[in-house]
Amino acid sequence: GLDKIIQKRVGQKVMGFGSPTLEVEEALRKQAIRHVEPEDLLAFGMIPEFVGRLPVVSALDALTEEEMVAILTETKNAMVKQYTKLFSMEGVRLSLTKDALRALAAQAVTKGTGARALRSMLERIMLDIMYDVPSREDIAEVTINRAVVEGKKLPLIRKKQDKTAA
Template sequence: PVMATLEELDEAALMLILTEPKHALVKQYARLFEMEGVQLEIRDDALREISRKAMERKTGARGLRTIMEQVLLDTMYDLPSMDHVSKVVIDASVINGENKPFLIYERIEKQAVAAD
């Protein structure tokens, strides 16, 4: 049998796992939102908070997906029925459950109808 000792990943390492690999979680979720025509912005404070929660739960990198899914699932489900949403912004307050994801709507130019 092979034995190896493992150390817990720190916050910086978890943030890199969220953003850097080719198939990083942030990139995967961004692509899912793109399929609905919506840009996903996950701010650095949100990434830190996701990493911190994974460390608190002692789930390491495996727990990152669960945390992100808990935060984004409802929005992903509701997006197809929402009109004119162009961007979804996630910050630390969303990760902590203090706010819902921030929805940015595209500006719809009203067309003036000529009454002539």
């Protein structure tokens, strides 16, 4: 692929006797991708008209699970903050457990689409409950845990009378 083209251009050894282990080979591949140039994209088969429209060519590393969790919770317009605010407008407290957040992040990493997967995955989980909450005044709290993210259980709903009795 593209990494082999770049390795050839920069003079990194690609194969032969004493070839590197899989871990070293993966590290070399990632290192090579960081040196991508427009001529590498042309050699890879992209048309010059497309490559010419790219003002900057750079490589990005894949996000880790920890970074995905931070995107869900810590960014300015974090999705968890948005859903929490939406639920609070209905007088309902929303909570996602740390295990749920890690499970979402792990699934997104597995999909390989980066942070874009997070929104669709979270929306899939929240769709039914977002529909139910406005029509039910008895809901005090909704909790999303790992089992909910994995599709094994429904979100945990605590009713208002349950909350006052506890």
